[in-house]
Amino acid sequence: MKKLVLFVTMFIMVLPVRADEGMWFLMFIERLNHRDMQKMGLQLTAEEIYSINNHSLKDAIVQFDGGCTAEIVSKDGLVLTNHHCGYDAIAELSTPEANYLKNGFWAASRKDELKPKSLYVRFFVRMDDVSKRILSKVNDKMTEAEREKAINEEIALIEKENNEGGKYTVSVRSFFQGNEYYYFVYQDYTDVRLVGTPPESIGKFGGDTDNWEWPRHTGDFSMFRVYADKDGNPAEYSPENVPLKPKHYLPVSLNGVQENDFAMILGYPGRTNRWMPSGGIEQNVKYAYPAWVESSKLGMDKMKVHMDKNDKVRLDYASQYAGVANYWKNRQGMIDALTKHKTAATKAKAEAEFNKWANKPGNKEKYGNVIATLNNYYSKTNEKARHDNYLVGLLRTSAFAALPYSMGRGLDAYASADDAARQQILPQLQAAIDEYYGNLYEPLEKDVLAAQLKLYATKSTGYKIAPYVAKIGAEYNNDFKAFVDKAFETSIFTTKERLGEFILHPSLEVLKADPLYLLSNDLIAQYRAKSDEQAELDAEFSRAFRLLVQGMREANPDAKYYPDANSTLRLTYGKVRSLPKDKRNDAKVNYYTTMKGEVAKYKPNDEEFDLPKKLLEMYEKKDFGRYADKDGYMPVNFLTDNDITGGNSGSPVLNGKGELIGIAFDGNIEAMAGDVIFDKDLQRTINVDIRYVLWIIDKFSGAKHIVDEMTIVK
Template sequence: MKKIVLTIFAFIISISSAMANEGMWFLMHIERLNHRDMQAMGLQLTPEEIYSINNHSLKDGIVQFNGGCTASIISDSGLVLTNHHCGYSAIAELSTAEQNHLKNGFWASTLEEEMKPESLYVRFFVRMDDVSERILSLVNDAMSEKEREAIINKEIAKIEQENNEGGKYTVSVRPFYQGNEYYYFVYQDYKDVRLVGTPAESVGKFGGDTDNWEWPRHTGDFALFRVYADQDGEPADYSPDNIPLKAKYHLPVNIDGVKENDFAMILGYPGRTNRWMPAQGVEQNVKYAYPAWVEGSKLSMDIMKKYMDKDESVNLMYASSYAGIANYWKNRGGMIEALTQHKTVEKKRKTEAKFKKWASKKANRATYGNVIENINNYYSLTNEKAKQRNYLLGMLRSSKFAVLPYRLGSSLKQYANANDAERENLLPRIQDLIEKSYKDFHLPLEEEILAKQLGLLATKSNYPLPEMVSVIGQKNNNDFAEYVNSSFKESMFTSKEKVNTFLENPNADVLAEDPLYVLSTQLLNKYRESPEFLEQPENDFRASYRLLVRGLRESGLSNIRYPDANSTLRLSYGKVRALPADSRNDANANYYTTFKGMINKYKPNDSEFDLEQKMLDSYENKDFGPYANEYGQLSINFLTDNDITGGNSGSPVINGNGEVIGLAFDGNIEAMAGDVIFDAELQRTINVDIRYVLWLIDKYANAKHIVDELTIIDN
């Protein structure tokens, strides 16, 4: 009997250990759900020190960076630390062929030298609260999804209005657990954000696409920005009179280094996970959606690269777009492989079989009896549509002229149909849109991408095509080169000058016949299409998905205890944790990498693995100062087993005392299925060691004045 009890106890402990690192948690729930577990792993902070409404806390040092990444405030003068790839587009925008900050790096020696990109903002989290009861009391399961949505949206508008304090704050009410709970979030946005420093691309993007999602890794993926405010510390549009933000809270930086099993938590804005997704949804992604995404992305990347390699100015134009496409190209390919290897669909089907058995019980049948059937029916009806949608998505993400004519044309149509007084009011906005629309593009590249993407869509889609694509494809054997070439010559949308000429003599009939406007309109309409035959199945699906999640939680059949990520502030926690030994890594243990390992990867004149001579000299000199590890090495990257996803890029990795020890920037390809399932054994977060960041700023870039701003902890 004693042996059985001990075995059960060991099993419970192993389950607890396996689950400890999983989850992206709300800060307001930390005390109730996670604090004791975190303390046992090494956390020294109280819940109040992490999240407080009334006092300054750790959450005040975390910002959402430009809507898609995370950053941290690391000085009392508003210094912002994020990933190089998060600041990539801003750095590219501020670069020219003559002063190529993306390629060569940039370090402002004074505040006056800090550079303002056209559009960049950070978002501070103020508070959150649960409004589930308030919202859900207004709806019931007998309503259609459209009726339900209208009522909920009306109440959301009220909640947002009640909490924005006259427009001072941005308020967002978001659904969780597939609409079974609702929370509101209050934010404050600062729009004057300036570039302070960035390493050269050979450091910030070392390893390129080859090393992306791989370990061992040797990437200095960081950049520094600064938040500016008006004289009263309030958000303001850019002005030379603005001053650095006096931060409410900034994170201290610890250079004592990391060791295996050290506690590590990550605060950030994870973009999206699908841990609650049904089995057939995963199968649709693996067999239909993701393969189309991968194929379309690779096509655009190959065309872009051809032109980018020929001309540095073209390279700067498309560097950010290419990097974004390449990142998700590899991600989606890895997802297909990982979800297949993990047999994720089969595992989810087993859970759903148990759910069906539970749902068939008399007490549950009326509410849950048709849930799985409705869900599976919807996916079977939309598999081919999902495939086409991803081919379209690949085109819309990579082809400027698949989107621009429709977006700009909508404003031009409004202008053409307006009276003189209305035109006078519309003109400044349209002129501004035109100026922004015709920056940085290379017409031959754009023409080839659009033609090839149309050909891919026409040959690979088994779902009804946009009319023009179908007609031209049948006429030309799905070769769109001649059609696109003639359309580019005929259309007004291929140059700013032609569009401005239209403004001088606006004519809605001319616009309606423009070939690129017609094509772009059909592509966007097809992408957004909600066909009538799917109206009822989609209604049933949305209701059933919500009920599935509700039922899984109610029955206890799911071991997930947290909502999917949706770009709201979350905390994940775990430990510094190695992967199995790897002969490619020269470090003493396979939880970190070294400068030596980076030098071993060095390939002269290689676009991914080249290094500046100064970097090679620095390795020979080995002047690592206080940033060396216990073995006299310079640590580059390290691993933790935190649960993160896209949007966590730039998140600070924080020790038990609330001090920055690193900067999250990637995950490992072995756990690429992490957006759908958490692999407790293989899932890792790849982080830049903060000591490498500081060495690059201090010793390599000779920008010690920046390091002097920080609160440095050296135990």
């Protein structure tokens, strides 16, 4: 009996212990999940969720611009996603005079819909298992480099075989740390236009303060439309394009939610690491994430000073700031949650039990050194992890940390070419200059660069920093402001005008002596550098991690396993589920919030908690129309216990009939360790109630014609 208890303990970190845990492949729903889902309230067949030959739910779910999820909600290609997913496009389309980010926007007709420069949605067509085919090309005698080469060659063949002459995008992905492989076929549409967005005071209500928090009162949604050519095929933007007629779109339910109602979410979760060893968790908590948090906060603070003073600067940097802020709070929440729940210690205990199994006579040759190898890797890379996160923070928040490198490669080619070749290079070079330099604000960029260089140079003390940065620090006594001021006086990269002068009088000597070019090249080289020792460590780690996962699955072959998230389409299912009563929430049961609670948070002219005057007036009149709950209140957000992560933002929350009841947009900070370990008691998904979305569109915004496009179920 004692051995059985130890065996269960060893695998508790990787097995789905509840129906609401797991991010599942759609092709396996019938075999692995359908019976569980039916017991919980699903009324659809597995074929209605995922079918290759017939339309199904999968055809209404799209990956939105590579990083979020969205859903088709009308026969004319209407797309619903989060406000924060559309944020970049909305900010791009805004000006100080027509500030759609601040004031909202609703197209009165299709001709008024707005096209951002670059935005696409990706439809999932099909997937298949190619594990046997790919793994037949490798053997245990190969080095990791040889293994990778053989796998990549086979992947290239599979992708070519299935793209139908370029019609589809095909991606072969690794799962279970290289123990399984699947290919995914997609179709991309690039003519995607903004239909509408609520004002930022609704779409981002609560700002950074409420981010990752519950109770929540945020109308986090925006709407777009997919366009195609007259035959329904993907096409570049053209006034002649027509709204896409999708294979399937989601009906929208006005019936609301009750606790314990079935809820499923389909989407593109970005990344989880639930097989991560204890050493990786410890490294993140003590080395990597603190550096990420510190560099992010520094960059935000420097940006904010200038954004608060200038409306154009605020718009130009709004998306970048929001992205940095989101992960700043996420990483701090991860530190707190992983520390509080002693996740590394729990994993270490499970690994100790695995090590006993691995060192039994029949297993030792293959698995005996796995845990020791993993632990050795982390002990030797802890300081590098800290260094790398300070460096990435610098590259992520400072345009001039990376821009001179990328722009300089084009300038180098231009200066090295003859006159004829220069004429061919020039249009692309000019286009890049126009794109990169249109929205840069020099005072902000100087402040961010100087502050981040100092942080990187003075905090990455356990690992050798970039040589040129070290040289600057020594020459300027770590006064990086003085260096940046001087560099901006002389560099050709600071303005479009200086770059224009360089194009007229190109000189490799000038380029290669430019201080910002030297700095940027040094930072990128440091970011990409890998010593022979590090390459060997990485190879040993890759093999050991793959064997860890293989060994754990081999020891318990009858369990149901789900792979870590990696931006491929998944389904997660669970229920509407409350958290313990919270005095901050006026709702009777703590699984939903109301407009009463939203108004209670209102702070006039506050950046995070202001509300439109019209919304306040409509609340006072209880002008909720048909969107109010049967108990009379206006719902805003609700909770489910679905298993999601970043990338699921914008995912549809569906009832048992496949009807849209909400849009997922966040998780709760108490369960921030969820990317590493699922907490069945704390893990929640925060969703916008679809009734609030429809009320904002119809009653508040006066865009009833948009609601009329949808199929509303009462």
